[in-house]
Amino acid sequence: MNFNQKNIIITGGSSGIGKATAQLLVSLGANLTIIARNQTTLDQAQAEIELVKLHQNQKFFTLSADVSVREEAENAIKRAIELLGSVDILILSAGMAYPGYFRELPIEVFERTMAVNYWGSLYCIREVLPKMVEQNQGKIILISSAAGLIGIYGYTAYSPTKFALRGLAESLRGELKPLGIQVSIVYPPDTNTPQLVAENKTKPPETKAINGMVKPWEPEAVAQDILQGIKNNQFAITPGLEIKLLNIFHSLLLSLINRYFDHVIQNFKS
Template sequence: MHVIVTGGSSGIGLEVARLYAARGARLTLVARGLSRLEAARRELLAMGHVSDAAIRIAAVDVGSDAGLSVAMAAAEAEFGSCDVLIASAGVVEPGLFETLSGEVFAEQVATNLLGVANAVRAVYPGMKARGSGRVMIVSSGAGLIGLYGYTAYCASKSALSGFAEALAMEAAGSGVGISICFPPDTYTPQFERELAKRPREAQALMGKARPWTAKAVAARIVRAVDRGTPRLYFGFSIAALGRFGSLVKPVLYWWYRRKRS
């Protein structure tokens, strides 16, 4: 089995890779930083479940369609067709909309939305032609509700729902499974950087729930891939937003505005 993980050098992506490594899968890890990818490969090799020959790393920006396409094609040429794609690469830069530069806003859209589309585009036609394969798109709980100071992140992550739903319609009956998940705050290196910039207005709402470990999130993601779960929610509050958002969000927004007044 060949598993490709974007954002595989740390956090949720690396923990997902760790689980597939334990199964003896051939792994391709994609991320921007070569040094972090090399460190991730060393961690996986230290587990003793896979050999160096079964792990590829590709230092490429998922926002670059051409660059990612070349990297994914090379991975499939060496390890065989992609059986499972975990599209988990993402960035977050909190800040009020009027303070975010166009460059910072665009980077989040390019990575979180276009980066997912680019990764899927690289392997989906082959999956469809073979009649098998699984794609798991990693969105965020923030993709289910608008949050103070997260205009770019919420916009990019919420757009993934529409993408996943439309793609699932196109993939119906083809043998290719399309899934999307909505993780909560998760202890990752990026989360630590995000917290330092998170507005207190956002923390008043988001801080009500305890962050999950990347290991726990990854375990549920891999289990959902195994089961073919189309939409995966984490915890009561995110599940409520995902299933009853039209009822839950007005109450949350009322509480938030009342708290600020």
């Protein structure tokens, strides 16, 4: 697939994996609208991304919206399509994580995490779908996590939201394929992003020990894998060998993985 002159919308496009993907796409000639909550961060991202344009006439826009609020998400997608003229690809990278012990996390953290990660993706998909159906083509890329393949200690507010995205993607894939719309889901490992920095502030030591098993990726490397997966029409995009194996064998390996996790956690209890 050639991304030159493709019209693409990215939520959460002002930082982390979303921004790295936006930069790569713009460098390949794509027209882009990125959506994020913070206008200051959007302005900074815009300045960086403008520098890598392949063509001076490329379209690039930013929109400030909280995708967890249905009206804001719908209006932002609607406006993005108006600005671009059409939409070829929707990449859903907006997300949040707030790790901690289940019994200590406020219920608002669970509600907010589900609102951003799951509902924020669903609202945007529903708004973009009529245009893609009209065009009889399009690609929808959901960003899940390795924690969407296996539940991880300390991520009781986060993992379920990423599992939910997996269920949504698997359910949508067959329904939308006859309409010419490709659905993909990405399972990134830990990635060096501002979100990871924020997570580490509340992450239990047991979670840090488990996550320390795998070195974090750089967002640019994840972005490369995302684009390669889009080109190949992959349903599951799995950066790195560990995630590929986890995606294929996680049910078979679950007992062994849980025993290892229990061993790691027990070291903190003894």
